[in-house]
Amino acid sequence: YADWIKACGERKVEIISEQQTGDFVGMYDRQQLSLLKETGAQCVTDPSPETYEQIQQVASSHRIALENGAVYMLQNKLYPSKKLALNENLTEYVGKEGRDDYMEFVFTQDEAGNWKVYNEKYNKWLGVTGQTEERVPATTKADAATYEVTSSATGFSVLSCTKPGNGGIPAIHLAAHGHVVPWTSSADASMWKICKVGISTDLDSVLTPAPTAQPVRIYDLQGRLVKKPVLGGVYIVNGRKKLVK
Known part of the structure; x- marks a missing residue:
C-alpha cells in the first residue's frame, strides 16, 4: 500500500x-x-x-x-493561432493572428466575483452574448456585460455571460467564420488560454471588489x-x- x-x-x-x-x-x-x-x-x-x-x-x-486590473491576451483552444481581438471598426470581436493592441484586454472584478472585460486603448467593453450566430458586440462601459470565468488546471478558461440573451449558450465562442458568437461552454472553440501581459494604467475603470474578504x-x-x-x-x-x- x-x-x-x-x-x-x-x-x-x-x-x-x-x-x-x-x-x-x-x-x-x-x-x-x-x-x-x-x-x-x-x-x-x-x-x-x-x-x-x-x-x-x-x-x-x-x-x-485572474488579477483585478491586469491586462491579458486570450488564445483560442480550437484555433490556437487565433486570439480574441476587437475588429478594426470597434463594433465586435473576432479571432486574429499575431499580436497588437486590439488583442489586449483588462479584467475588472465586481463585488460578486464576476468580471467585466474591456480594451483599454479603444475603451470598448465585452457586451452581452445573444442568440445563436449573433455576434458578441463591443460596447460602452455602461452596457458592458459581466462574465463568470471558469478555469481548468490545464490552462483553459471559459467566459460565460451571467445574463445572456440565451441561457443555453452563454459562452463567448470563436466560430469557424472568424467572428465571436455565443455558444455552449463545453465546445473547444469556447475555451481560451488567458495569459497576463501587463497591468492597466486606467485605474478609474477598475472595479473595486468587496474589501471585507478574499473570494473563496x-x-x-x-x-x-x-x-x-x-x-x-x-x-x-x-x-x-x-x-x-
Whole structure:
C-alpha cells in the first residue's frame, strides 16, 4: 500500500509539473515548482494518504488566478493561432493572428466575483452574448456585460455571460467564420488560454471588489475549480481539505 501511494504521489507531481504548470490562468504557478517537488518528496519519504493529499493542496493553492486590473491576451483552444481581438471598426470581436493592441484586454472584478472585460486603448467593453450566430458586440462601459470565468488546471478558461440573451449558450465562442458568437461552454472553440501581459494604467475603470474578504476558491481533489460543491463531498477550500456539510 505504501509503495502504491508513493508511486501515485510521484505520478501526481509529474503530471502537474509537465501538463499543468505554465503561464495561463488556472495552471500551477511555475514559480512554486520547488514547493511542489518538496511536497512530493515528503510523500516518497513518508507515503500516506495525508502526504499524498498535501500534493493536491499545494497544487490547488498555487493556481494562477485572474488579477483585478491586469491586462491579458486570450488564445483560442480550437484555433490556437487565433486570439480574441476587437475588429478594426470597434463594433465586435473576432479571432486574429499575431499580436497588437486590439488583442489586449483588462479584467475588472465586481463585488460578486464576476468580471467585466474591456480594451483599454479603444475603451470598448465585452457586451452581452445573444442568440445563436449573433455576434458578441463591443460596447460602452455602461452596457458592458459581466462574465463568470471558469478555469481548468490545464490552462483553459471559459467566459460565460451571467445574463445572456440565451441561457443555453452563454459562452463567448470563436466560430469557424472568424467572428465571436455565443455558444455552449463545453465546445473547444469556447475555451481560451488567458495569459497576463501587463497591468492597466486606467485605474478609474477598475472595479473595486468587496474589501471585507478574499473570494473563496473551491477545488475538487483533481484540482478543478468548483462553483457549486455538492453536500457530502470533499474539496480543497483555499488550500485546505474540507467536507461540505
